Amino acid sequence: MGKPFKRILLTGAAGGLGKVLRDRIKPWAEVVRLSDVADMGEAREGEEIVQCDLADKDAVIKLLEGVDAVLHFGGISTEKPFEPIMQANILGVANLYEALHKAGTRRVVFASSNHAIGYHRTTEVLDANSPTRPDSYYGLSKVFGEQMGRYYFDRFGIETVCIRIGSSFPEPANKRMMSTFLSYDDLTELLRCSLFAPRVGHTIVYGQSDNDSTWWDNRLASHLGYKPKDSSSKFAHLFPDTSEFPAQDDVTTMYQGGKFLLDGPQY
Amino acid sequence: MGKPFKRILLTGAAGGLGKVLRDRIKPWAEVVRLSDVADMGEAREGEEIVQCDLADKDAVIKLLEGVDAVLHFGGISTEKPFEPIMQANILGVANLYEALHKAGTRRVVFASSNHAIGYHRTTEVLDANSPTRPDSYYGLSKVFGEQMGRYYFDRFGIETVCIRIGSSFPEPANKRMMSTFLSYDDLTELLRCSLFAPRVGHTIVYGQSDNDSTWWDNRLASHLGYKPKDSSSKFAHLFPDTSEFPAQDDVTTMYQGGKFLLDGPQY
Amino acid sequence: MGKPFKRILLTGAAGGLGKVLRDRIKPWAEVVRLSDVADMGEAREGEEIVQCDLADKDAVIKLLEGVDAVLHFGGISTEKPFEPIMQANILGVANLYEALHKAGTRRVVFASSNHAIGYHRTTEVLDANSPTRPDSYYGLSKVFGEQMGRYYFDRFGIETVCIRIGSSFPEPANKRMMSTFLSYDDLTELLRCSLFAPRVGHTIVYGQSDNDSTWWDNRLASHLGYKPKDSSSKFAHLFPDTSEFPAQDDVTTMYQGGKFLLDGPQY
Amino acid sequence: MGKPFKRILLTGAAGGLGKVLRDRIKPWAEVVRLSDVADMGEAREGEEIVQCDLADKDAVIKLLEGVDAVLHFGGISTEKPFEPIMQANILGVANLYEALHKAGTRRVVFASSNHAIGYHRTTEVLDANSPTRPDSYYGLSKVFGEQMGRYYFDRFGIETVCIRIGSSFPEPANKRMMSTFLSYDDLTELLRCSLFAPRVGHTIVYGQSDNDSTWWDNRLASHLGYKPKDSSSKFAHLFPDTSEFPAQDDVTTMYQGGKFLLDGPQY
Amino acid sequence: MGKPFKRILLTGAAGGLGKVLRDRIKPWAEVVRLSDVADMGEAREGEEIVQCDLADKDAVIKLLEGVDAVLHFGGISTEKPFEPIMQANILGVANLYEALHKAGTRRVVFASSNHAIGYHRTTEVLDANSPTRPDSYYGLSKVFGEQMGRYYFDRFGIETVCIRIGSSFPEPANKRMMSTFLSYDDLTELLRCSLFAPRVGHTIVYGQSDNDSTWWDNRLASHLGYKPKDSSSKFAHLFPDTSEFPAQDDVTTMYQGGKFLLDGPQY
Amino acid sequence: MGKPFKRILLTGAAGGLGKVLRDRIKPWAEVVRLSDVADMGEAREGEEIVQCDLADKDAVIKLLEGVDAVLHFGGISTEKPFEPIMQANILGVANLYEALHKAGTRRVVFASSNHAIGYHRTTEVLDANSPTRPDSYYGLSKVFGEQMGRYYFDRFGIETVCIRIGSSFPEPANKRMMSTFLSYDDLTELLRCSLFAPRVGHTIVYGQSDNDSTWWDNRLASHLGYKPKDSSSKFAHLFPDTSEFPAQDDVTTMYQGGKFLLDGPQY
Numbered sequence A, B, C, D, E, F: 001m002g003k004p005f006k007r008i009l010l011t012g013a014a015g016g017l018g019k020v021l022r023d024r025i026k027p028w029a030e031v032v033r034l035s036d037v038a039d040m041g042e043a044r045e046g047e048e049i050v051q052c053d054l055a056d057k058d059a060v061i062k063l064l065e066g067v068d069a070v071l072h073f074g075g076i077s078t079e080k081p082f083e084p085i086m087q088a089n090i091l092g093v094a095n096l097y098e099a100l101h102k103a104g105t106r107r108v109v110f111a112s113s114n115h116a117i118g119y120h121r122t123t124e125v126l127d128a129n130s131p132t133r134p135d136s137y138y139g140l141s142k143v144f145g146e147q148m149g150r151y152y153f154d155r156f157g158i159e160t161v162c163i164r165i166g167s168s169f170p171e172p173a174n175k176r177m178m179s180t181f182l183s184y185d186d187l188t189e190l191l192r193c194s195l196f197a198p199r200v201g202h203t204i205v206y207g208q209s210d211n212d213s214t215w216w217d218n219r220l221a222s223h224l225g226y227k228p229k230d231s232s233s234k235f236a237h238l239f240p241d242t243s244e245f246p247a248q249d250d251v252t253t254m255y256q257g258g259k260f261l262l263d264g265p266q267y
Helices: A016-024 A057-063 A082-103 A137-156 A184-196 A219-224 A232-238 A258-262 B016-024 B057-064 B082-103 B137-156 B176-180 B184-196 B219-224 B232-238 B258-262 C016-024 C057-063 C082-103 C137-156 C184-196 C219-224 C232-238 C258-262 D016-024 D057-063 D082-103 D137-156 D175-180 D184-196 D219-224 D232-238 D258-262 E016-024 E057-064 E082-103 E137-156 E184-196 E219-224 E232-238 E258-262 F016-024 F057-064 F082-103 F137-156 F184-196 F219-224 F232-238 F258-262
Strands: A005-011 A029-036 A047-051 A069-072 A107-113 A159-165 A202-207 B005-011 B029-036 B047-051 B069-072 B107-113 B159-165 B202-207 C005-011 C029-036 C047-051 C069-072 C107-113 C159-165 C202-207 D005-011 D029-036 D047-051 D069-072 D107-113 D159-165 D202-207 E005-011 E029-036 E047-051 E069-072 E107-113 E159-165 E202-207 F005-011 F029-036 F047-051 F069-072 F107-113 F159-165 F202-207
Touching: A005 A016, A016 A029, A016 A184, A057 A082, A069 A082, A069 A184, A082 A107, A082 A137, A082 F082, A107 A137, A107 A184, A137 A159, A137 A202, A137 F137, A159 A184, A184 A202, A184 A219, A202 A219, B005 B016, B016 B029, B016 B184, B057 B082, B069 B082, B069 B184, B082 B107, B082 B137, B082 C082, B107 B137, B107 B184, B137 B159, B137 B202, B137 C137, B159 B184, B176 B232, B184 B202, B184 B219, B202 B219, C005 C016, C016 C029, C016 C184, C057 C082, C069 C082, C069 C184, C082 C107, C082 C137, C107 C137, C107 C184, C137 C159, C137 C202, C159 C184, C184 C202, C184 C219, C202 C219, D005 D016, D016 D029, D016 D184, D057 D082, D069 D082, D069 D184, D082 D107, D082 D137, D082 E082, D107 D137, D107 D184, D137 D159, D137 D202, D137 E137, D159 D184, D175 D232, D184 D202, D184 D219, D202 D219, E005 E016, E016 E029, E016 E184, E057 E082, E069 E082, E069 E184, E082 E107, E082 E137, E107 E137, E107 E184, E137 E159, E137 E202, E159 E184, E184 E202, E184 E219, E202 E219, F005 F016, F016 F029, F016 F184, F057 F082, F069 F082, F069 F184, F082 F107, F082 F137, F107 F137, F107 F184, F137 F159, F137 F202, F159 F184, F184 F202, F184 F219, F202 F219
Parallel strands: A005 A029, A005 A069, A029 A047, A069 A107, A107 A159, A159 A202, B005 B029, B005 B069, B029 B047, B069 B107, B107 B159, B159 B202, C005 C029, C005 C069, C029 C047, C069 C107, C107 C159, C159 C202, D005 D029, D005 D069, D029 D047, D069 D107, D107 D159, D159 D202, E005 E029, E005 E069, E029 E047, E069 E107, E107 E159, E159 E202, F005 F029, F005 F069, F029 F047, F069 F107, F107 F159, F159 F202
Antiparallel strands: none
């Protein structure tokens, strides 16, 4: 039996998560088009490689030709000065949606970030309706991307699932990630749900595994059908109980954004 | 040891779900009174058969005599022109509550329907407080029945659990039912919870199994103690992932009511 | 200059408010069609008289021909046994909307009632999102009418303003009406706003003057542009301050529905 | 490897739950200081025994010296006349927080109670934002204690987790406790989560196991990471389904507080 | 014509607002009983003077005999160490309600305070449902008093209006009071509304004039019928526009409680 | 007596509203620095003229030197292709905040726009918590600007009032503007409130006069003290009542954004 999509596009294919996903998404499309500014190596079977700067509109329009659905992991994924962030993540996303519309592509999964809401406290529990409070220029650019998706859905019906990814790594690297951990398997399943749900409109969902502690309630995205199978709890032994409470004014534990609170424009 | 109730009434006993429930509810009462406009066959042990048109008030008053609790599955359960709906589902429910009050019956489980909220989008997640948006005359009649229960609780303390039943069949017949599926076992358990909880007041609960994808959050009915055991996920292979997104203007996937959106008064 | 509408229909024209409105609405249409089951006297200039039972579908379909907008004040406006309420207010409203759709009429102002929410306490403040809690069969029929309007808007785009009328009389007849009073001038202005706002969708608004004490917040209907000019305060001398508090179990002051709580099916 | 805390204080160590916890909390601190007005027997290894009346400020200030964190189970835990409640639970908690501040202690787990919200109905589902409705002087004193914690967090950053304990016993003693049951293991785990979460601010959490029926939604405390392992469902056989509904005016089933509704100042 | 009440009680009659109200409340009762711990001078016509310590239960029980309604302005109204606050405002209010219940008095107006919510920011707008965040022991005692009223209403139906008084002085003494000002005339009118509304249940209302800037929305108390006539705007010239913004860490402008943030237990 | 500020900056001084404000803001500062990309004529008394492209960071940093507060009306104020919008309104606002931080300026009034929420329906009533739904690239850039202000407040305490301006013209130019009208006097007063309120944090306020019909509720910004004095009602005669309802699919009346719905990327 054939694969469901004829062609899907993965942007940011040379990035950390892009590499993880490259093979995992193959069952979903006959052709996976991979894109990045960086080198992605050679195309393997069922792949198309298109090196492309998202800030180059003409290139992006060409990139989207013949694409049925997009997994948008491209752009910058750490804090930087504003101008490069703007080129990659703001102009990049504007070019992407303009190209989507031209190409008639109907579904996008957008790799947003918890840094779109990183200035909420770690004692708050958010859902999809909570106001955004970006913690960095990077976080601001993700809020912008989510709103671009909102606009293109209201105007043209192009559907986007915005995944506010927590911490997607092989295992939690610090105590904070016990709350924000998203395993690669769960990330892949969430992408699958987001791609294949019959209707998604403009959905905000938090990208997290079934961790014991969480700051994010995905109740309002339950139409997606995402049920995480992993949990950070299996890594609990890495972070034993401790009485060393963080300093009262330590912003990295006060706010959900963690270390991003120390980057960005300086005090 | 005796069964908890002396006599419970099941209306709509000749209907689809009525037939399913006829044996399943026997453990709950020494006598199960069965009622329908249609033929129900012969009474078996522990049964009383009363053929009855719910639009006939005198007959309904007699029907309720000696009844401790009611499972109200009677009336019309598909879209029809307004007048027959009104006779069966509006006059019928008015007669039922008047008879309940006369008989001193204190607890009703009302088979309401997701069509009471069918004009909400399939990308929304509702709870018991969401406004009703009926998708048909049938759905309107269910909203009416829920409100009649509300009124009789406020006025006389007669308690009703309104179950907004999703799709209760042996298995999901289409992709939509992956979200709305309610197995017969889970339906039975939800009826049991609704009948035996010490207090239910006027409760709205969505009748669904523990499906992966859902549009309905039962948080506000958690006093009932209903924990579904089944899930539509075991039927996932019937509806493989597909890239064939529904047309943007396809109302049967845009709104929760599904095919009911195509019935009713025509455009 | 011509009047804005060619023809509007006022149902219930022989009723209490119908008589009040008969002349007041003339500036809005070249022809005012008046309808009632009761006698309405002779047609005056600019009027058409059509005696009609709302439960008679064919008659209602005929009644709506050539009508641009409807002020629906017809039906029963006090508590009665269920069947006559059903005929006039439930079947009546179903016939009305079917006829509206056939006639291509696009705007309805529906005389709903505070009795749709009469089982809320007099110490609560409601808005358009508050759940309905009817206090009578009459109140139930008004909830039904509002939901019929909701359905026809979702399905066909027919727009309805549901006015939950408080107490529209020359002056407040008791202390309760100090909170619920709606002067005839303010009623007329609210009708005007409801008829001529460019878009109303399905709007719920409470029909009240600018009284000092109120149980109803019209914030969510502020798109209508209704600004009441009168207040019950000018009648404050009729109800001097008193230390005679109502009995703790007096339902007529405990609930917003007032005396309707004593009518309806008896305890 | 050492235990996480140097010294934690358990007040109310001679009480019902105090005795249960005395050994269970030992893994968390090198020294457990135990306090009560009543006799606590001899200190065992790793224990310090300090008999102390919480209404005695000087004694409490001394009690807190060198304490890293507090489990506050002291005071009166049943309904009594107001004055003794005030001494133990109001003055007691005021002394405690003043002493905490002097001692530089940063974390408190406060044994609050469901009786802080006991006048909510058993058909309502509450969360941490629901308004308090105490059902007794005892319940009032718990509301007071929670607010004292709120104040000391806002002012000094002292963090408190208020656990509104349901019914923590070896097994449910009546049907109500099927909804409110908290096993000792789950209580212990909830204490552990409350003590060791990096940040808790001022958190309200309901102390309950994973029961089928519940009146309390802990969604807003999910940052704590508490996942109950037990359920009252294993005791379901003790309370078989029954048709004997409580009397309509039985306050012990109408309100969440249960039997406390019969104590306190008399009608 | 007679005055509405036979006897009302004003506690705290020797205090700042007590003196202001002494004459203003005379039209409401044939006898005004005045009470305070301090000297109140001689009884004038229509007055009864009862010197009384609210912490003395027997005295308070006697004080309430024959009283139809209470204006409770007694107790301490500034920040103090906890114990005197507890005696006057916590034990005092407990004694008061116990006495009310014994005396069969049905209505209380409780002088609560904005310091019950003083730790909310001055850029937030609160209503009656906002969580309490006391800014002082005094504020805590007011939260306690409100909850005592809540309890006595739930249990015995004794009705209380809790007025969270802003700043009731002849004129605003600083810029903050431009937002919190309550003129004496408006205070008097709010008391009148609170005493004479047919039903008040347990109502929270903010005591403020119709000021331009406000932190408090009285929408949920609109059943009381309170319409302020005064505004701080007539004192605007006292506080001309200035570019001297408060320091970023100045708590007296950051939080609604103002200078109370500098009193209480010290940092 | 001196003027409150030493120097304030008005960006966009050559634009439509900039010209209107140029003289009106003079009473607030000894020096008004005016900036625009376009020519602003000669500096008059009390003015400094600085021609400046907001996309030029160095120029903007220089522009902010010595500035106490900013009225940011600069940038593009109509729909355009994305890139120029990005330069002026996204890079421009990033440069502005970076410069503000460098200069130590503490207060900004940001001319946001109703187009940040233009895809909400004209039958909805929004407040400051409503989700943004931009109707154009222009609207998207305004959402971005608001979020930049949010970020700089969370991080550095720089305060911003975001005014979502409706339609600020001498008089309403069409029926829509009857709901969105903001007179020049009211705009000026809203700027004054925003500049001089002691604390504003990050405030969202809708820029509208006291119009009869409105889509926007400013309840959550009432700490600002803005009370509009004008109303579009005095222009009601320009738009007489009409029965010509807009076509059901006319987006310019369906959504709050009006004609902007026809601009932007084409269908």
